[in-house]
Amino acid sequence: YTLATFFNYHLKQYPGMDFKIIGTDIDKESIKVAQNGVYRYSEIKSIPSVYIKDNWQKGTGVISHFVKIKKHIKEKCTFKEMNLIHPEPIQNEKFDVIFCRNVFIYFKSELIHKIVNNFKNKLHKRGLLFTGLSESLNSLEINKITLAPSVYSFDRHSPIPSIKSEPILQDPIKKSIIPNPIRVLAVDDSSSILKLLTKVFNDDKDFLLVGTAKNGIEAAEFLKTNKVDAMTLDIHMPEMDGVEYLKQHFTKDHPNVVVISSASREDARYAQKTLKYGALDFVEKPALNNLIERAEEIKSKIKMSFLNSTSSLSNIDESFNKNFVINDPESKIRIFLANYSDKEKLKKTIASFKGNQPPIGIFFQGNENYLDIIKDEFNWSQNIEVFDKDIKLECNKIYLCDLSVHFDSFKTHIENYKKSISVFGYLNDIIASKIFSLNQTQILVEDANDPKLEYQNKINDIFPWTSVAHVGTEYLAKD
Numbered sequence: 001y002t003l004a005t006f007f008n009y010h011l012k013q014y015p016g017m018d019f020k021i022i023g024t025d026i027d028k029e030s031i032k033v034a035q036n037g038v039y040r041y042s043e044i045k046s047i048p049s050v051y052i053k054d055n056w057q058k059g060t061g062v063i064s065h066f067v068k069i070k071k072h073i074k075e076k077c078t079f080k081e082m083n084l085i086h087p088e089p090i091q092n093e094k095f096d097v098i099f100c101r102n103v104f105i106y107f108k109s110e111l112i113h114k115i116v117n118n119f120k121n122k123l124h125k126r127g128l129l130f131t132g133l134s135e136s137l138n139s140l141e142i143n144k145i146t147l148a149p150s151v152y153s154f155d156r157h158s159p160i161p162s163i164k165s166e167p168i169l170q171d172p173i174k175k176s177i178i179p180n181p182i183r184v185l186a187v188d189d190s191s192s193i194l195k196l197l198t199k200v201f202n203d204d205k206d207f208l209l210v211g212t213a214k215n216g217i218e219a220a221e222f223l224k225t226n227k228v229d230a231m232t233l234d235i236h237m238p239e240m241d242g243v244e245y246l247k248q249h250f251t252k253d254h255p256n257v258v259v260i261s262s263a264s265r266e267d268a269r270y271a272q273k274t275l276k277y278g279a280l281d282f283v284e285k286p287a288l289n290n291l292i293e294r295a296e297e298i299k300s301k302i303k304m305s306f307l308n309s310t311s312s313l314s315n316i317d318e319s320f321n322k323n324f325v326i327n328d329p330e331s332k333i334r335i336f337l338a339n340y341s342d343k344e345k346l347k348k349t350i351a352s353f354k355g356n357q358p359p360i361g362i363f364f365q366g367n368e369n370y371l372d373i374i375k376d377e378f379n380w381s382q383n384i385e386v387f388d389k390d391i392k393l394e395c396n397k398i399y400l401c402d403l404s405v406h407f408d409s410f411k412t413h414i415e416n417y418k419k420s421i422s423v424f425g426y427l428n429d430i431i432a433s434k435i436f437s438l439n440q441t442q443i444l445v446e447d448a449n450d451p452k453l454e455y456q457n458k459i460n461d462i463f464p465w466t467s468v469a470h471v472g473t474e475y476l477a478k479d
Helices: 003-013 028-036 107-120 191-202 216-225 242-249 266-278 290-308 341-353 368-379 405-414 429-435 465-477
Strands: 021-025 036-038 056-059 066-069 077-081 095-100 123-131 145-148 149-154 182-189 206-215 230-233 256-261 279-284 330-338 360-364 385-386 398-400 420-422 441-446 460-463
Touching: 003 021, 003 145, 021 028, 028 077, 028 290, 036 206, 095 107, 107 123, 123 465, 182 191, 182 216, 182 441, 191 206, 191 216, 191 290, 216 242, 230 242, 230 290, 242 256, 242 266, 256 266, 256 290, 266 279, 266 368, 279 341, 279 368, 290 341, 290 429, 330 429, 330 465, 341 465, 360 405, 368 385, 368 398, 398 405, 420 429, 420 465, 429 465, 441 465, 460 465
Parallel strands: 021 077, 095 123, 182 206, 182 230, 230 256, 256 279, 330 360, 330 420, 360 398, 385 398, 420 441, 441 460
Antiparallel strands: 036 066, 056 066, 123 149, 145 149
């Protein structure tokens, strides 16, 4: 079925070309399972999303953990019980491609020779035989040509030419590639801030500080002759401030911009303007007493700016999102940890929730004085407010929080709640220390990166962001 979804996707580029697949196994039960076409969702979730979308149907109720292959894929596939030594079930068939992978390791060489001869007679002219990477046929005394590692033909006379083509991007989720290292230009009129930023980036192999500038004019000149992937940008600078710089110089080809500003309310309003003119996120300026925490925030937000800057935010799991009913929502809660640049992901995720919903807490890092701005930007929901320690959490409401300021008081409100936690972006040490202190939790992490090994046994799963709504709802619906 995976092969069928692959062909179904790629052969759309060649109208009129169809395919059929015959799968065989010596085991009757394996054939029955394949013919049934029903599997646990956990067995398919690692398949690239482009091949899952529109091809699988998720069950509901007591079978909600299962998926079923859809008819348009299933009808392409036939399954037969067959012993490779006695291939009578396919005696009237001819194939363009035969996959026999990780099977020959169970046979002696004389039987492998017999099976390969049978395959040879079943291939169309210029047909291909694929074996497992560790199953070389080079020692077999049979006329063949090795076209590529573990790829063989019996009537070709030269290897398959290497064809360079543009990679086909996953659709609907197009993830931009994070440069390694990320080349950063730091723009700030404060020499002390530039020194701190230099330390932040020089201490991390994922980043390379390629230059500094004291104002927007210097930054624009630097970009004319230097390759830069991301820029940290101050707001208040002489000659040309951050807002004016973005108005004049930001284009679709400009390096990703994360604004670094002071904690004042005035700067928060200026930061809102920079978002209008192209900045992707903002964070408070680091100081010596909070350098470690701010460094994590700055680096995470720069990395996430690449994942969020060009994403096509379509939900691959819409066909899976059945209407689970969350009973007693007042005793449950959803928690999201995100960056400002995740706002479209958050919007799309929250919009997919149906029916009476538990409270939702959204935590940002380093954005305490910007929460009112974020509330204004999140104008797609009427039931949204900035969290206060004296607030009573209500169903169907969204609470905006700063991770370092509000988490501990928020935690006291939800001590006895059942919690579904979703981390958009990077599970850094600060976030991890907070969420791992909670009980009764499901912890889902976006597949933006691989969490540290020490965290992997503490989280429930890693998913595309498009899956967290469905998986979280399913968890909260269980009593």
